[in-house]
Amino acid sequence: MSKDRKWQLPVLLVASVLAVLMSLSGCSRKDSSESEKPAVSQEDEATQKQNIVIGFSQIGAESAWRWCNTESIQKAAEAAGYQIIYSNAEQKQENQIKAIRSFIVYKVDVIVFIPIVKDGWDNVLKEARDANIPVIIVDRMINTSDDSLYAGYVGTDSYGEGRKAASFLLNRYAGQDGPFNILEIRGTEGSSVADGRYEGFREGLSKTSKFNIVYSESGDFMRSRGKEIAQNLFGKTHKLLVNGQKIDIIFSHNDAMTLGLLETLEEYGIKPGKDVVIISVDAEQAAIDAVKEGKINCVVECNPKQGPTVMEMVNSIMNGWSIPKSTYIPEVVFHEHEDLSQLQPRGY
Numbered sequence: 606m607s608k609d610r611k612w613q614l615p616v617l618l619v620a621s622v623l624a625v626l627m628s629l630s631g632c633s634r635k636d637s638s639e640s641e642k643p644a645v646s647q648e649d650e651a652t653q654k655q656n657i658v659i660g661f662s663q664i665g666a667e668s669a670w671r672w673c674n675t676e677s678i679q680k681a682a683e684a685a686g687y688q689i690i691y692s693n694a695e696q697k698q699e700n701q702i703k704a705i706r707s708f709i710v711y712k713v714d715v716i717v718f719i720p721i722v723k724d725g726w727d728n729v730l731k732e733a734r735d736a737n738i739p740v741i742i743v744d745r746m747i748n749t750s751d752d753s754l755y756a757g758y759v760g761t762d763s764y765g766e767g768r769k770a771a772s773f774l775l776n777r778y779a780g781q782d783g784p785f786n787i788l789e790i791r792g793t794e795g796s797s798v799a800d801g802r803y804e805g806f807r808e809g810l811s812k813t814s815k816f817n818i819v820y821s822e823s824g825d826f827m828r829s830r831g832k833e834i835a836q837n838l839f840g841k842t843h844k845l846l847v848n849g850q851k852i853d854i855i856f857s858h859n860d861a862m863t864l865g866l867l868e869t870l871e872e873y874g875i876k877p878g879k880d881v882v883i884i885s886v887d888a889e890q891a892a893i894d895a896v897k898e899g900k901i902n903c904v905v906e907c908n909p910k911q912g913p914t915v916m917e918m919v920n921s922i923m924n925g926w927s928i929p930k931s932t933y934i935p936e937v938v939f940h941e942h943e944d945l946s947q948l949q950p951r952g953y
C-alpha cells in the first residue's frame with residue numbers, strides 16, 4: 606500500500622485518525638481462508654490501515670441531512686483508522702468528475718462517491734477501473750449498463766421511500782372516496798433519489814384512482830426552493846389552490862424543502878398538517894418536531910448515517926473479500942398517530 610502521495614490538494618481536505626477495527630458481518634471472502642493469512646500484530650494492522658487512503662467525493666451541503674451524511678462517513682473512516690481525502694462538489698457534477706480524476710492521480714486506495722445525478726459517470730469510472738481503484742457508490746445510484754464500474758452500492762431505497770409515502774396515504778384515507786389532489790415537490794432533477802421517490806409514490810398510489818397528482822415541480826432538495834415554490838403557487842391568493850384546484854396533500858421529497866414550505870404556509874395563515882396533509886422524507890430532528898406539533902403528518906426516514914457500513918465495505922475490499930452489489934440502510938416511517946416523545950435525538 607505504500608504510495609508516493611502529496612497532500613497539498615487545492616480543493617481537498619485531508620483528515621486522518623487511528624481507531625477501532627470495523628465489523629466484517631455480511632461479507633464473504635473471495636480468496637484464501639483466515640487460517641492461511643500470515644499472523645499480523647494489532648500494531649501492524651493499525652499501521653496498514655493508516656496507509657489506506659479513501660478519496661471521498663460528496664455532492665455538497667444542501668441540507669442538514671447532507672451535513673450528517675458527510676460527518677458519518679468522515680467519522681467512520683477516522684474510527685476505522687483510514688485516511689480520507691474529502692471533496693465538496695458544491696452541487697456540480699463537473700466538480701465531482703474533477704475530484705475523482707484527482708483521486709486517480711493521487712492513487713488513492715478506494716473511491717467513495719455520492720453521485721449528484723444518475724447519468725454521465727461511465728468515462729470517469731472507466732478511468733478509475735483502468736487504474737485498479739475500486740469505487741463504492743453511496744446514497745444515490747448511477748445509471749450504467751456496466752456494473753463492473755463499481756464494487757458496490759451502499760445507500761437508500763428511494764423507490765421504497767416513495768412507496769411508504771403512498772402507503773401512508775392509502776391508510777389515512779381508507780374508507781374515503783376522494784378525489785384528493787396532491788402537490789408534489791421533487792428533489793434534484795436527474796438524481797436517483799428524486800426519480801425513485803417519484804416512481805415509488807406513483808406505483809404505490811396506482812392501487813386506487815382517488816388520488817390525483819395535479820402539480821409536480823423540482824425544488825432541488827433546497828429549503829429556499831421549498832419556500833419559493835410555495836410563494837409562487839400560493840402567494841397571490843393565500844389559499845391552497847393550484848390552477849384553480851384545491852390541494853389536499855403535499856408530498857415533498859425532503860425535509861429541507863418541507864421546512865421552507867411550512868414557513869410560507871404559516872405566513873399565509875394556512876395550517877400545515879390540518880388544512881393540508883404534509884408528507885416528507887428524511888426525518889431530520891426539525892421534521893420530527895413538526896410531526897409532534899401536528900404540522901407534518903408523516904415523515905419517511907432516509908438514513909444519512911451510512912458511514913459505518915461504507916467502512917465495512919472498504920475493509921472488505923482492502924482484505925480482498927467480495928462485497929454485496931447493493932446494501933440498503935434500514936429506514937422507518939414516523940407519523941402523526943404514534944407517540945414520538947421517547948424518540949432519541951436524531952443527530953441531524
Ligand code: AHR
Pocket residue numbers: 667668670671744745798826858859860861886887907
Ligand atoms: O440523497 C439523499 C437526499 O439528498 C436526502 O433526502 C436529501 O435531504 C439530500 O439532500
